[in-house]
Amino acid sequence: xxxxxxxxxxxxxxxxxxxxxxxxxxxxxxxxxxxxxxxxxxxxxxxxxxxxxxxxxxxxxxxxxxxxxxxxxxxxxxxxxxxxxxxxxxxxxxxxxxxxxxxxxxxxxxxxxxxxxxxxxxxxxxxxxxxxxxxxxxxxxxxxxxxxxxxxxxxxxxxxxxxxxxxxxxxxxxxxxxxxxxxxxxxxxxxxxxxxxxxxxxxxxxxxxxxxxxxxxxxxxxxxxxxxxxxxxxxxxxxxxxxxxxxxxxxxxxxxxxxxx
Numbered sequence: 001x002x003x004x005x006x007x008x009x010x011x012x013x014x015x016x017x018x019x020x021x022x023x024x025x026x027x028x029x030x031x032x033x034x035x036x037x038x039x040x041x042x043x044x045x046x047x048x049x050x051x052x053x054x055x056x057x058x059x060x061x062x063x064x065x066x067x068x069x070x071x072x073x074x075x076x077x078x079x080x081x082x083x084x085x086x087x088x089x090x091x092x093x094x095x096x097x098x099x100x101x102x103x104x105x106x107x108x109x110x111x112x113x114x115x116x117x118x119x120x121x122x123x124x125x126x127x128x129x130x131x132x133x134x135x136x137x138x139x140x141x142x143x144x145x146x147x148x149x150x151x152x153x154x155x156x157x158x159x160x161x162x163x164x165x166x167x168x169x170x171x172x173x174x175x176x177x178x179x180x181x182x183x184x185x186x187x188x189x190x191x192x193x194x195x196x197x198x199x200x201x202x203x204x205x206x207x208x209x210x211x212x213x214x215x216x217x218x219x220x221x222x223x224x225x226x227x228x229x230x231x232x233x234x235x236x237x238x239x240x241x242x243x244x245x246x247x248x249x250x251x252x253x254x255x256x257x258x259x260x261x
Contacts, residue, residue, distance in 0.1 A: 029071060034117045037106075041114050042091035043084040047076035051147070051259060052120040055083040056111055056138075058129030058153065060097075062090025066128060069248030075256055082123075084114055086134075104130075104194065108138035112145060122147050124203075124259055128244065129153040129215075133193055136224075139205070140197035148259055149201075152208035153241050155220040156195045156227070198227040205231040206258045208251070210239025 029046040044063050053074070057066035063083035074081050086107050088097025100106070111134060115123050124147045127135030132154025139146045205228050209221035225233045234254060236243050244251040 039087045047080040049079040052123035056127040056131030107134040124148040140200035143202045146203045150206045210243040215241045
């Protein structure tokens with residue numbers, strides 16, 4: 001469990017860009033809550049396209065912190081875009097967030113059940129970091145529902161190298177005030193993750209990787225590429241862990257082209 005919690009903290013190395021890119025959403029965004037698996041799940045929705053897309057945030061993440069540029073700028077004629085706060089994160093509180101051993105499975109079920117409750121019979125997934133792992137699980141468990149999938153900053157296993165990275169950045173008290181403050185404003189002051197599920201993924205999958213990602217070594221996207229049938233890998237040379245926030249125009253175009261094929 002300590003390793004899992006370290007992973008959660010590790011994903012937040014680039015937290016400042018998350019908050020710096022929060023933008024005022026256009027007036028077409030609607031917000032609401034649905035009672036999903038015992039939790040009042042908060043979501044935001046925009047667009048009128050026939051192709052539904054669910055955005056799944058990373059560790060400690062929410063629609064507000066993680067996907068402002070995507071909710072604002074993804075093509076609203078092509079897509080209906082839904083962002084949500086997983087249980088215990090953002091505005092889907094209470095309950096407080098916890099991490100049972102099956103929390104990725106739980107998050108995947110919550111995500112799929114929310115889209116069903118919103119009336120979507122088939123949809124695509126965009127998952128970042130932990131949200132990418134949740135997407136992998138959801139796609140493997142629900143092949144009949146998932147149209148396409150894009151994941152980035154994600155992994156299917158934890159290696160000794162990963163543990164060294166997590167250990168180096170797990171102590172939040174050592175982060176600068178500038179890095180900690182945005183999360184405090186919201187929340188107050190080589191084992192398998194899903195390796196065995198990858199062969200069950202049948203939807204077209206785009207794996208995106210920032211070559212300067214300090215959290216996820218390049219071995220992880222390569223492993224996903226080799227183990228998800230028919231997947232493809234796109235590398236962003238200047239991208240870090242939060243590449244969709246630092247380079248939103250490039251990332252959004254990449255997603256639109258892939259989903260629109």
